[in-house]
Amino acid sequence: MTESNTVTYEIENAVATITLNRPHKRNAMSPMLHIEMTEVLEKLRYEKTSRVIVITGAGNSFCAGMDLKQFFVELQDNPPEFDRIFRLATDWRYRTLRYYPKPVIAMINGYCFGGAFSIVEGSDLAFAAKEATFGLSEINFKHYPGGSVSKSLANIMRPREAMFYAMTGRPFNGERAAEIGFVNAAYPLADLKKEVMAIAQEIAAKDPDALTACKEGYRYSLEMTSDAAINYAAAKSDQLTLRQNGSWRDEGIGDFLQGKYRPGLGGHEKASS
Numbered sequence: 001m002t003e004s005n006t007v008t009y010e011i012e013n014a015v016a017t018i019t020l021n022r023p024h025k026r027n028a029m030s031p032m033l034h035i036e037m038t039e040v041l042e043k044l045r046y047e048k049t050s051r052v053i054v055i056t057g058a059g060n061s062f063c064a065g066m067d068l069k070q071f072f073v074e075l076q077d078n079p080p081e082f083d084r085i086f087r088l089a090t091d092w093r094y095r096t097l098r099y100y101p102k103p104v105i106a107m108i109n110g111y112c113f114g115g116a117f118s119i120v121e122g123s124d125l126a127f128a129a130k131e132a133t134f135g136l137s138e139i140n141f142k143h144y145p146g147g148s149v150s151k152s153l154a155n156i157m158r159p160r161e162a163m164f165y166a167m168t169g170r171p172f173n174g175e176r177a178a179e180i181g182f183v184n185a186a187y188p189l190a191d192l193k194k195e196v197m198a199i200a201q202e203i204a205a206k207d208p209d210a211l212t213a214c215k216e217g218y219r220y221s222l223e224m225t226s227d228a229a230i231n232y233a234a235a236k237s238d239q240l241t242l243r244q245n246g247s248w249r250d251e252g253i254g255d256f257l258q259g260k261y262r263p264g265l266g267g268h269e270k271a272s273s
């Protein structure tokens with residue numbers, strides 16, 4: 001029987017927590033997990049009550065990378081199915097998360113290997129348990145960071161660390177991941193959820209259209225020349241005005257000018273408190 005419920009989600013206080021749910025396999029990404037994750041992300045994309053996405057893993061693992069058995073071994077004689085799953089696997093981590101309209105936070109609660117680095121990189125923010133174990137373990141089984149992983153390393157890690165960890169396969173912990181900038185910060189595992197949810201709530205209180213613009217302005221400009229990026233930013237600002245019905249100018253700036261709050265010291269919600 002094909003395994004299902006490999007990805008679950010729950011929404012609480014405007015934050016949708018997506019859980020990779022194969023704890024018995026350390027949340028290794030099976031073909032079904034890629035299919036279900038694609039469906040869940042599509043569902044939450046237009047869901048109205050959630051404003052921020054948090055991705056984490058069930059049990060003691062965040063994600064042990066690709067399911068080496070179900071993906072590399074069992075699909076080796078089925079090139080079309082290998083290609084289909086490869087496409088889904090790459091798309092959700094490398095494209096969907098990157099350009100997702102809602103902010104995405106990776107909450108790395110334990111093992112994080114190989115292909116899971118692309119989840120972390122595709123997410124806008126990442127926080128780890130100090131006790132978590134990271135590793136580019138591919139070299140240890142005579143392979144290399146394939147799929148989207150090499151590009152993820154090039155995007156987010158400094159060259160020396162990317163090559164060091166890719167060539168040695170040495171594991172490192174959450175504290176080290178924070179030190180090298182692979183994650184924003186590391187907390188003791190016991191505090192991880194509380195800390196991440198506080199950050200998620202802080203972001204969820206911001207204007208959702210402004211958050212999308214914030215994300216798109218950064219992500220797309222990476223691919224553009226400076227002139228194109230500045231032109232795009234001007235158009236993006238007009239799009240934001242349209243989406244918000246002008247509230248950034250009328251309320252955001254207007255309430256500051258009336259002395260109701262100071263944007264330098266906190267969000268617009270303070271204007272009414």
Ligand code: COA
Nearest residue numbers: 024025026028064065066067068069111113114115137138
């Ligand atoms: N693919 C497929 N199955 C995996 C897996 C993966 N990436 N990672 C773990 N599993 C499976 C194991 O085969 C085992 O299955 P079984 O119970 O049917 O034998 C189960 O998950 C538990 O793994 P186990 O190794 O017993 O757990 P552990 O807690 O002692 O070690 C890891 C956990 C993650 C350190 C270890 O499983 C490991 O090294 N996995 C491979 C990680 C990797 O190289 N990932 C990169 C892929 S791109």
